[in-house]
Amino acid sequence: MRKEFIVFQFIRHPKDFWSGVMFMFFGLAAVVIGQDYPMGTAGRMGPAYFPIVLGGLLSLIGLATTLRALWLRGEAIQRFSVRDLALILFAVFLFGLLVRNAGIVAAVAALVMVSAYASDKFHFRASLILSVGAILFCVLVFVKALGLPLPVFGPWLAWLGR
Template structure:
């Protein structure tokens, strides 16, 4: 590993953030930008990609002067659980509702942690469900069912 990198986890996380952020900015260039008052299809991905790139740059630079853990072995099981959780969220959000989808997302992805705690995961799930329902369904008025048609509620 390069000797000037003191925190490899932060370094590679920052590089990944910059890559995806810049990719969003580049892809967004194909669409009309619009203005802050009248946003075009490129506005959100370009602004979000730019912010993500700045966060990545800050994380990468910080990794050069703060010490941290080395990167441990890659865990295929943990990565698969995270991807499965995201896939299940997308599959469940319309049919089972946002409450079930968020709970499944958090509980399945929490299983990927070495520090998994069912009680803490259930509390986090309840808080996240409440937050998502209040923000996305109530405040923003998105047409997402809290409990979907699959549950008959």
Template sequence: MRSFIRSPKDFWSGIMFLAIGLATVVIARDYPMGDAGRMGPGYFPTVLGWLLAAISAITLIGSLSARGAPMERFAYKDMLLILGSVLLFGLLVRGAGLACAIPALVIVSARASAKFRWGPAIALAIGSAVFCVLLFVKALGLPLPIVGPWLGA
């Protein structure tokens, strides 16, 4: 049996983003909307949810007419590395501090790339840590430890 889906990658990404957009709209309906002049807390997520749903619907329709690339193998290892890096960041940020959590996030998530090399990953990790400390702790004044209590600070 022939499939009516001509671009499976676009089709499934459209389905995923349509679900996320509609879920955002459903969750945001419990918040007061306000209006364009006086936006309530539900206004922005609702507008973005509908916008995401509209764009994903266009992608879905396009996947039925335009030929696209076939689906590739699902990269479980890469997904687990990226999700694990975010979890690791969450576990480290209060105890070890931002200067340790950011490099851990960058290096572990960079390992998901087929083009991973240690030199650029370490340079990016150090640069990201310096940037995040300057932005979030120094400029914005967020109460995040630069070096946490686990490291003797």
């Protein structure tokens, strides 16, 4: 038995345990950050109301998930891949870089294709179909329905929009 896991023998479901800890961390961070703003009431909400209430609910979900991990058995945490993490972070960075200059079509396509490539189960055809679906969804919902000022084809690809 390895030394580093002796301390954590009471954890029966490591994935749920660490997910719960992460939920509690982000929930409590929202509550702490929200303390700097006026709370208001349920009828007249202040700027702190929404983040504090959601942060509190997220913390409770995290607590329940963490406690559940102490009773129920589950699978162990698998390998941690730095390559996959780097690809997903790069995909998000690429989205942010492309969304204004190349448009939402190119940004969503890059996000889906690069982050899908991080999977062991990557298939180009399936990722391409998912990419087209995500592009249609984002254009219809965010640009057309909600009217967000996002270019479908940005200045770099303006010739495609003609």
